[in-house]
Amino acid sequence: MTYITNNNFEVETHPWQPFIPKKADKLLLGTFPTHPRNRKTYEFFYPNPNNDFWKIIFEIAGLNIENSQKKDPVRLRKKVLTQLGLGIADICHMIYRQKTSSNDNALFPIEFTDIFLLLENHPIITTIVVTSSSKNSSTLAWLHQYCSLNGNPFIIPTGKLPKTATLHFNNKIINIEIIPSTSRQSRIKGDERLEMYKNALLKSN
Incomplete structure (x- = not known):
């Protein structure tokens, strides 16, 4: 019998620069973009229509997601992030992706x-x-791996979401708000997840 021994993977570099408005006081951080086959609508963060990220963000901003696919959807999303004072980035800049999967378990960070x-x-x-x-x-x-590489780890909290952690950087405290994924595979969904996002994104610094 012949067995599979080749662990197929692709190397990918992040296609977009972080977007951080001038007055942003929060940085919203994800893992890495979905596989290119799922980027069906625009070239910007969370382009998969099966992910609820933008539905949640637009609802928090008091806007209708149904209008978001019309003229210049990237510009509209940047406008919403600017309105909310949010920057957006992903923790990985370069990854190995196994078998074209968009599941985080199929990704391995090469460069943060x-x-x-x-x-x-x-x-x-x-x-x-x-x-x-x-x-x-x-x-x-x-x-946590990135911070540890740079000699500045933080303590990962235990317990149920939402959770918080504290990072000391450049003589100030950076608060880390930990909330669930917007993937539809997430265990936490609906109003419970929306409330966690509202609390994290609208909290005063």
Whole structure:
């Protein structure tokens, strides 16, 4: 019998730069974009219509998601993020992707986004909002790896979501708000998840 021994993977580099408005005081952090086959509508963060990210963001901003696919959807999304004072980025800049999967468990970080440099360049950011935290393949786990690589780890909290952690950087405290993924595979959905996003994104720094 012949067995499979080749672990097929692709190397991918993040297709977009982080978007951080001038007055953003929070940085919303994900893992890495979905596989290109799922980027069906626009070239910007969370382009998969089966992910609820923009539905949640638009609802928090008091806008109708149904209008978001019309003229210049990327510009509209940047406008909404600016209105909410939110920057957006992903923790991974370069990854291995196994078998074209968009599941975080099929991704392996090669190079992290330089989060500390983003914080240096945007000093009014005092909160990082982390959008997944399950197991070792998540925004939280990879953010912790990046911070540890730079000799500045933080304590990962235990317990149920939402959770908070504290990062000390450049003589100030960065709050880390940990909330569930907007993937439809997430265990936490609906109003419960929406309320967690509202609390994290609208909280005063």
